[in-house]
Amino acid sequence: MRAAAEEASDDALLVLYANGDGRAAAELTARLSPRVFGVAMRVMGNRAEAEDVTQEAMLRLWKMAPEWRTGEAQLSTWLYRVAMNLCIDRKRRARGGHVDLDAVPEPPDPARSAAEEMQEGARHDALQAALMQLPERQRQAVVLRHLEELSNPEIAGIMDISVEAVESLTARGKRALAAGLAGRREELGYSDG
Amino acid sequence: MADTDKALQELEDLFAAARAERPAVPDRLSAAILEDAARELPGSRSAAPRRRARQPLWRQLAEAVGGWPALGGLAAASAAGLWIGIAPPSFVPDPVALAGYEDSSTTVPFDSYDMAMVLSEDLQ
Numbered sequence: 001m002r003a004a005a006e007e008a009s010d011d012a013l014l015v016l017y018a019n020g021d022g023r024a025a026a027e028l029t030a031r032l033s034p035r036v037f038g039v040a041m042r043v044m045g046n047r048a049e050a051e052d053v054t055q056e057a058m059l060r061l062w063k064m065a066p067e068w069r070t071g072e073a074q075l076s077t078w079l080y081r082v083a084m085n086l087c088i089d090r091k092r093r094a095r096g097g098h099v100d101l102d103a104v105p106e107p108p109d110p111a112r113s114a115a116e117e118m119q120e121g122a123r124h125d126a127l128q129a130a131l132m133q134l135p136e137r138q139r140q141a142v143v144l145r146h147l148e149e150l151s152n153p154e155i156a157g158i159m160d161i162s163v164e165a166v167e168s169l170t171a172r173g174k175r176a177l178a179a180g181l182a183g184r185r186e187e188l189g190y191s192d193g
Numbered sequence: 194m195a196d197t198d199k200a201l202q203e204l205e206d207l208f209a210a211a212r213a214e215r216p217a218v219p220d221r222l223s224a225a226i227l228e229d230a231a232r233e234l235p236g237s238r239s240a241a242p243r244r245r246a247r248q249p250l251w252r253q254l255a256e257a258v259g260g261w262p263a264l265g266g267l268a269a270a271s272a273a274g275l276w277i278g279i280a281p282p283s284f285v286p287d288p289v290a291l292a293g294y295e296d297s298s299t300t301v302p303f304d305s306y307d308m309a310m311v312l313s314e315d316l317q
Contacts, residue, residue, distance in 0.1 A: 018235050025230035033226055038215045051222050058226045062233035127207040146208040178200035181207070 010075040011068075018065040025062070032076065033058055035148065036083045042143040043087045045132045053090065057083040074154070081158045084140055091136055130180040134173050141169035142177065 008016070008024075010031065016024035036057050040050035060082050061075075068075070131139050137159070144155045145166070152170075156163045231237075 017230070020235055020237075022231055022234050025227060025234070029223060029226050029230065033218050033223065034215060037218045037222070041216050042211075051219065054218070054222060055225050055229065059229045059233070062230050065233075066235050127211055147211055149212070174201065174204060178197070178204050181204060182200055 011070045014061075014065050014068050014075060015070060017062070018068065028061070029058065032061070032079055035076065036079060039080065039143055039148060040083055040087060042128065042131060042147060043084070043136075043140055044090065045128060049090060053083055053086045056086055073157075077154055077157055080144065080148075080150075081160075084144075084158060087140070088136065126181060127177075130177050133180050134176055138169050138173035138176065141166055142173035145170045146174075 008027070010028065013024040013028050013031075017028065033054055037050055037054040040053040040057075041047065044050050044053065057079055061079060064078075131142065134142065140159060141155060144150045144158060145152070150158070152163045152166045155166045159166065161169075
């Protein structure tokens with residue numbers, strides 16, 4: 001079963017689960033939860049929040065399993081979309097209501113200091129600190145494109161925007177990241193290049 | 194321009210490093226996810242409908258005609274039919290006339306009292 005499960009597609013595993021095969025859940029969890037958790041960590045910048053988002057997204061996957069229509073969409077795309085929406089909801093709640101997430105950058109001090117305190121000096125932590133300075137949607141697009149290596153059309157589907165909007169968000173996000181990291185070049189070990 | 198290119202290249206290096214160090218899912222999170230999966234497993238819920246195999250006759254009949262939606266439609270159609278029978282709309286032809294009978298007022302000119310009076314006059 002284990003070998004067969006490893007070869008099965010995500011869709012096939014979800015169908016197995018929907019038919020009452022609990023072992024398919026273990027394989028789906030092993031495959032999908034690290035991706036959701038990784039994205040949630042980068043987007044939320046907080047481990048506890050990322051864990052909550054991951055568990056909630058996977059719970060929605062289990063609940064949705066009986067209604068899933070094989071071949072209509074990619075399961076991972078659906079799951080990324082759920083996770084990104086959960087992240088946005090949590091950010092909104094944390095800010096106490098509706099805000100335009102494209103317009104408002106993250107509050108700089110708490111996020112940056114939290115990241116710095118947790119893992120000072122490492123390059124990926126510097127990247128995380130810089131990511132947290134980006135507006136929410138830019139950060140999501142950059143994480144999905146450059147850390148998850150998804151295609152622009154797939155990101156467009158996840159974020160429910162056009163491919164052109166994805167290109168614009170990632171381009172602006174990269175420029176802002178590069179500018180943000182420029183001041184930390186020595187710290188990152190790029191001072192001699 | 195060269196500085197920008199260098200900064201973007203450095204950013205690409207950071208992305209590559211971050212991709213190589215994907216955070217591991219904590220064991221307790223995996224356990225919680227699998228607990229949710231076990232709780233939501235469709236087979237555990239499908240056991241309940243199987244118990245419904247012992248159903249009263251009226252419920253079996255309802256399911257035989259297509260369940261509650263079909264039964265609702267049947268009831269609505271029956272009510273509409275009854276209402277049209279009692280109070281037919283103006284555009285619906287009178288079923289009595291269609292059957293070949295004429296209005297009773299034209300075929301029976303007198304009631305029984307009048308008939309009795311006429312007969313008694315004839316006898317006189």
